[in-house]
Amino acid sequence: MKYMKDIIPGAFTLGNMFCGFLSVLFSVEGNLVTAAWLVVLAGFLDGLDGKLAQALGSTSQFGIELDSFADVISFGLAPGVLFYSSEHIILGKWVWVLGFIFIAAGAFRLVRFNLRTEFETKDFFNGLPITAAAMTLASYFLFSHGVWGEMRYVGIVILILLFFSALMVSNIKYDNLPNFSFDNQWNRIKLLYVFVGIVAILIKPKIAPFPLGMMYVLSGVIRGINDLFSTNRIRTN
Numbered sequence: 001m002k003y004m005k006d007i008i009p010g011a012f013t014l015g016n017m018f019c020g021f022l023s024v025l026f027s028v029e030g031n032l033v034t035a036a037w038l039v040v041l042a043g044f045l046d047g048l049d050g051k052l053a054q055a056l057g058s059t060s061q062f063g064i065e066l067d068s069f070a071d072v073i074s075f076g077l078a079p080g081v082l083f084y085s086s087e088h089i090i091l092g093k094w095v096w097v098l099g100f101i102f103i104a105a106g107a108f109r110l111v112r113f114n115l116r117t118e119f120e121t122k123d124f125f126n127g128l129p130i131t132a133a134a135m136t137l138a139s140y141f142l143f144s145h146g147v148w149g150e151m152r153y154v155g156i157v158i159l160i161l162l163f164f165s166a167l168m169v170s171n172i173k174y175d176n177l178p179n180f181s182f183d184n185q186w187n188r189i190k191l192l193y194v195f196v197g198i199v200a201i202l203i204k205p206k207i208a209p210f211p212l213g214m215m216y217v218l219s220g221v222i223r224g225i226n227d228l229f230s231t232n233r234i235r236t237n
Helices: 002-029 032-056 061-091 093-116 130-148 154-168 185-203 209-236
Strands: 124-126 173-175
Touching: 002 032, 002 061, 032 061, 032 130, 061 093, 061 130, 061 154, 093 124, 093 130, 093 154, 130 154, 130 209, 154 209, 173 209, 185 209
Parallel strands: none
Antiparallel strands: 124 173
């Protein structure tokens, strides 16, 4: 039974890694929509493996390290290759530099998280999680194809990539996934957001993920600005 507790979360982690690997292959072959969907799917598997590990009481250092390796592939390398495959024809061969910036920022984010795991709260992340950054970036490809039938607005993609890279290495607070509990009001709000998000994705699978992801990204930015002004008011008073 103990081995099953370890195997089940690990299987989801390997599923996450496998989706990232497939995403790279589809990006290289030019099938960008499928590659983007695989990054999004990897994100859902990544969220499940952590929750399962907590529920089964099988959280371990090995699992944390394996999860980080999977995340580098699925949410660092895969989005970077996806970006390169879509933009190098327009921007030239040096577009790989932008892709590497995203990968490097994501790797920094993961290493910092692992080093701070014991000191971070369960409610917030410090910096934009690499999973959210990658899923939102990949979902723009789905959004663009869903709205216009093709990839458009290269400048927006570049701004998103650089913006997300900066947020990943920042100390801006971002909400953790909600617990399956209705005791806390803010947790109930997060559960409602997740429920509405799932319904929206089921109704508009190509359109909904990107605005939902951007709402999460901007929520941290708004919180950071609010905290900054609050600190300045305290110092002034």
